[in-house]
Amino acid sequence: MLNVGMSSCAFALTEENFKKLGKTGIKNIEISLAYDKYPELDYKQTKNLADEYGINLWSFHLPFSSPWTCDIASHEEGVRKKAVDIWCDCIRRGADIGINKFVAHPSSEPKPEDEQRATFINYAKENLDYLAEFAAKQGAVIAVEDLPRTCLGRTADEIADLVSANDKLRVCFDTNHLLIDDNLSFVEKLGNKIVTIHASDYFFVDECHWLPGEGEIDWHALYNKLIDCGYTGVWMYELGFKSPRTLTRSRDLDFSDFYNNAMEIMSGKPLTVVPGEKHPELL
Numbered sequence: 422m423l424n425v426g427m428s429s430c431a432f433a434l435t436e437e438n439f440k441k442l443g444k445t446g447i448k449n450i451e452i453s454l455a456y457d458k459y460p461e462l463d464y465k466q467t468k469n470l471a472d473e474y475g476i477n478l479w480s481f482h483l484p485f486s487s488p489w490t491c492d493i494a495s496h497e498e499g500v501r502k503k504a505v506d507i508w509c510d511c512i513r514r515g516a517d518i519g520i521n522k523f524v525a526h527p528s529s530e531p532k533p534e535d536e537q538r539a540t541f542i543n544y545a546k547e548n549l550d551y552l553a554e555f556a557a558k559q560g561a562v563i564a565v566e567d568l569p570r571t572c573l574g575r576t577a578d579e580i581a582d583l584v585s586a587n588d589k590l591r592v593c594f595d596t597n598h599l600l601i602d603d604n605l606s607f608v609e610k611l612g613n614k615i616v617t618i619h620a621s622d623y624f625f626v627d628e629c630h631w632l633p634g635e636g637e638i639d640w641h642a643l644y645n646k647l648i649d650c651g652y653t654g655v656w657m658y659e660l661g662f663k664s665p666r667t668l669t670r671s672r673d674l675d676f677s678d679f680y681n682n683a684m685e686i687m688s689g690k691p692l693t694v695v696p697g698e699k700h701p702e703l704l
Contacts (some may be wrong), residue, residue, distance in 0.1 A: 453482035516559035547588035612650025634692030
């Protein structure tokens with residue numbers, strides 16, 4: 422069974438939350454913040470809290486936001502350079518506290534779906550090549566994340582193309598982003614490159630970031646496929662405690678809901694979820 426983790430997109434990096442994580446059996450986190458919160462991150466304090474409560478800083482989600490701030494595939498050279506500079510600073514500071522996996526969005530959106538798409542893919546590959554080498558010097562790897570809609574990296578073939586820019590590049594598999602490809606086929610094609618995941622559910626129309634069991638993914642089949650393909654990393658959740666606009670739960674989730682959900686998936690048991698009502702029309 423895999424170790425369980427949670428993205429800090431769901432919670433603040435406070436002492437109280439580190440204490441709660443350890444008590445519920447969740448021993449790993451991915452640092453992930455709103456774009457404007459990264460400059461406020463106290464790296465050393467976060468490391469100290471993690472050590473105090475036995476939490477492993479498994480991965481770091483590099484900042485992403487609008488095309489005007491952090492897009493390594495932007496049509497504007499200045500935007501691409503700024504994004505790379507911001508990411509290199511995060512990688513250097515994150516590696517200093519022991520983080521060795523950095524999740525990267527290959528683009529923002531919208532991106533063209535015509536012959537110009539190849540130009541943007543080449544922008545991303547050029548920068549991913551540089552970032553892979555920079556991260557390697559810090560003892561770390563870049564994990565390129567699959568993305569939905571018009572973003573770059575929306576299929577297994579596009580992710581394979583992007584990571585071909587450098588042999589050191591790896592993959593972050595987000596389970597609720599694929600709208601063209603099938604999750605199981607994605608894992609089959611890229612399993613040897615996947616070093617971390619983002620687990621959440623959806624119903625194949627758009628990303629939802631629901632708790633596994635609230636959408637339509639066959640979680641037992643997906644978990645088994647990952648194991649069969651040699652995945653040994655953390656089972657990392659990426660969704661919030663509060664209901665998103667596409668789903669109304671009877672209560673907010675808590676840390677124990679995530680841990681129990683992981684245990685059900687890994688042991689092949691039926692998944693239990695908080696009662697609620699779905700609102701797919703709001704996608």
